Amino acid sequence: MTTPTTTPTPSTGSWRGVASEDQDELSDKVSGLLRVRSRRLLGDLLTPHRKAIALLTAVIVVSNAAGLAIPYLVKVGIDEGIPPMLRGTGPGTLLTVVGVILAAAVTQALTRQAFLTMSGRIGQDILLELRRRVFDHFQRLSLSFHEKYTSGRVISRLTSDIEAIAELLNSGFDGLVTAVLTMFGTAALLLVLDVHLGLVALIPLPLLLLFTRWFRRQSAIVYRRTRETVALVIVHFVESMTGIRAVQAFRREPRNQEIFKELNDDYRDANVRAMKLIAIFMPGIKLIGNVTVAGVLFYGGWLAFHGEVTVGVLTAFLLYLRGFYEPMQEISQFYNTLQSASAALEKLSGVLEEEPVVPEPREPTPLPAPRGTVRFEGVRFAYVEEMPILPGLDLTIPAGQSVALVGSTGAGKTTLAKLITRFYDPTAGRVLLDGVDLRSLDEATLRAAVVMVTQENFLFSGTVMDNITFGRPDATEREVREAARAIGAHEFISVLPDGYRTEVGKRGGRISAGQRQLVAFARAFLADPAVLILDEATSSLDVPSERLVQRALRTILSDRTALIIAHRLSTVEIADRVLVMERGEIVEDGPPGDLITASGRFADLHQAWQDSLS
């Protein structure tokens, strides 16, 4: 067996296999960088809401001022309102105070509702923006990225991570802001009420800050771990549900369960660590708060009975002190949502920083009427370094020519096709369309000119109609029917329960493999490109259907460049030219008739095919 060329990254189980790199497994060293990056993203997201946030701050200050005033007013009520009554001078002062309390309560309520709605809106705006950005960015990123990142991770980023942030924005944000403001407000008030007592009450503050810092450091690590472990759970889950047919048919359920349990347990352990931190942090804060209350009670009582503070002041003090330490509880309560959200934000910002390796040109060359000349100039390509798939390719396909590409499996046929569609860029050399390097065409232009029916055709859930119009969203129903008719798909579609409106189900599972291929074909046909690439587009069709498709192709392809990859040489019949590919090189090139009579690779293949027919 071959020895590994690179050191494998250790992974949780050998079943997973070895790959040269594992995304997401980041060392703690980069965590500083990550924080900067995610903070930048956060800033970026908040910027458009600057004004709203300023307004919000004003509103919340009013709301908190009103809220804070209430205990103070109670103190005033007791201190100033009651003595006149005891003296029999009437409840005037008291009534005023009560009136003010009511007014404060109403003010608080109104501002608070405004705050909740506004902050809710900002939160949702940010979420929407984040969803949009991340989704769009994923769609922009090149195939090579997706192949490594896997769809499971994409899903995890766009669901679980976004939700962690939503969690913060929905509840945590509100709680944090209120708590922080309450704390500062209270601290100020305490000092105003009585500097002496106030200072005593605030003595433990530095301790509190240290403690919080410790917690923040620890939890950053822990929550990053929870994001990572949950992503693994999701990846495994999605994959086993996607391949459930094979799972059940091959009795993989127990093994899958084992793996899932392992991942699930990892996720649990990460959560255990997070919760343990909180279990230490929360009571810690409470302890500091309570000890302070006792201290103030003692010291305040002593002062009061020496007549240095009034009973009212002491009362207010004790009330406010709760207001100072209680929010700390809340802050820590929401600190975990915050940490979990910032871990998620780190992941998302990582994705957003990812640059497409197949970038769009800064100044695209226009290509108003593509004719479809495809040229490969000294193209070399390798998916992984050291393993070149195309060692050096020179090839010209004149506009309008139909070229059949044959060769043994794994020769690099699909790879060549992917270079024409610019799923990848060549490692060296260039691919030209009508003399323009693909790298200087913008995506829309290129995609309008070149369309490929991939080997693994994918149907979206939705109707047959939806799937065909995917080729050209503005196509009319008639055009769709015509496209389907032209390639012989109309017949089966019209007998489906709802005709063109039949739901094809998840991944097209409600129609047969051959029917899926026909729909995929109709889709490409409708797109009407200058260059059409068919990668094994008829492999699952029966012979009569295949023949229908070929007949259609003959007319379609008369004025179009086509690259037809096929193993069944019957398809080659319609080609003007045949390329035989072996190990990434074109070994034969010529009109089919010539190649058959010559003695070469193609003649052999053809003979073998002939034999297989009898």
Added chain:
Amino acid sequence: MPPDTRALRRPLLKNNSLWRLRPYLRPYVVRLVLIWLAAMVGIGASIALPLVGEQVVDGPVRDGDGGALLLLGSIALGLGVLEALLIFLRRWSQIKPVLGLETAIRDDVYAHLQRLPMSFHGDWQSGQMLSRITTDLSTIRRFTGFGMLFLVMNILQLIVVTALLLSKHWPLGLLVAASAVPIVMLSMRFEKRYIKISRQVQDEQGDLGTFVEESAIGIRTIKAFGRRRHVYESFDKAAVKVYDTSMDKVRLSARFFTFLEVIPNFTLALVLLVGALAVGQGQLTLGALFAFTTLVLQLVWPIASLGYILAMAQEAMTSADRVMEVMDMVPAITGGTGRIERPRGHLRFEGVGFRFPGADRPVLHDVWLEVRPGETVAVVGATGAGKTTLTALVPRLIDPTAGRVTIDGHDVRDLALPELRSVVATAFEEPTLFSMSVRENLTLGRQDTTEEELAGAIRTAQAMFVYDLPWGLDTRIGEQGLSLSGGQRQRLALARAVLSKPKILVLDDTLSALDVETEALVEKALREVLREATGIVVAHRASTVLLADRVALLADGAITHVGRHQDLLNEVPAYRALLAQDADLDPSEGALR
């Protein structure tokens, strides 16, 4: 019964999915009792603390009693430390049950999903399932973690404080108790609307997840057609829908939360007014009024936070509903108990019919076919004729709606599923590979395969390329094996099927992506394998058909002809039309002829 579950019953009157999750907490009963005890005593301590304050104001301060002050201060300190300790105890012992609950449910949902048949998986997007095992479970975790506790503690605190107030000065206490009326009334109304809206948000998020999934898996197609914008717009529509519903939720809860805050403040003002009058009339001491207002102030937070907690409870219930919705799906295909002692692989379709749910016509009807042990039968039929459907009946990925399928005389429905599925192996028309090592992809976790068997299967499928991969058999092949070529993937799927040496081997058009030469090599090797096994080979090509001893022609949902390839070719025009490459080819058209 642990107290927590009893507390649960109240909001569960309407809806009991959450209540049904209680067995998951059973292993933690002792801990739960401890947690709740800690919580109760903790509340006691936190209520006692201001009472000590009252004592200080009423006692030492007025009387100038320094010793009492010291004593009371120490009590306050002790209570404070105790409270913190209890919170620690509660939180620490909560970790295990809460996460244990979540983890166990997740394991179970996964196990259940793996049991559910293809008919379920054909309809349910993994996005919807995924949101259940992630979002919904963490919602439930959060609620059982602190929501539930706070709900009960808050309510208890309200009751205790109110009782205390009533005992201190009943008119004032009554006033405070009366303020609960609007709160309860409004909460109930809120509950109804909130439950609807939160379910809506959760479902819409599931849909969004589905969309994300499709666009991640279908990325090649999207790119091939350059439909980024189009896909983005659809995503955007779904995301905006989530946004709108979430905003409705925000507005609803903003109103409710605010209301919950304003009520206790109003109460406070009233208490002050009435209390001051009472003090004026000498019915209440100043210290008592102070304690009274302190206690009422203590009510503000529990009541205000009730909003959050009730919302959390609603969400947890909706989530539990969504989880139970999946758990309540009865697996339509469950194994029997039968075993075949020494399977020979005698396969019979006896009057088999199959209709997809909701379809107006059956795909298969009255299918009779016998495949004797060791024999290989090719199934030939047009695109969409029902070949895949027919083959899926054997390992019971679907069950016939009429007739039966038997192996060695046993109805497949009587056999235990693992037993049945070890007798039958299928190479599917679309190769499914998982993101794991080549070895694991082939063995799919069976430990009992030897290296020789592995090598043999790889040779049969002509998949020797795996040895050239960077880490040989240990190389992880990418998601769905996409870093392999189409033919390579198909050969791995084939190797997987032949690896287990099944008695019945089903090949569903498994050679379609191979070049002619490789195909010939694979066929040669397969012949060996098929000599030992009963085979069903779905084929579109004459070359593959030749693997079989007999051919069955599937047309119009039934097997119309069975016979040898050459005979059918000569006698049955429908068969000729399907298989003869040159049947009606105009010689002038075919450049190759």
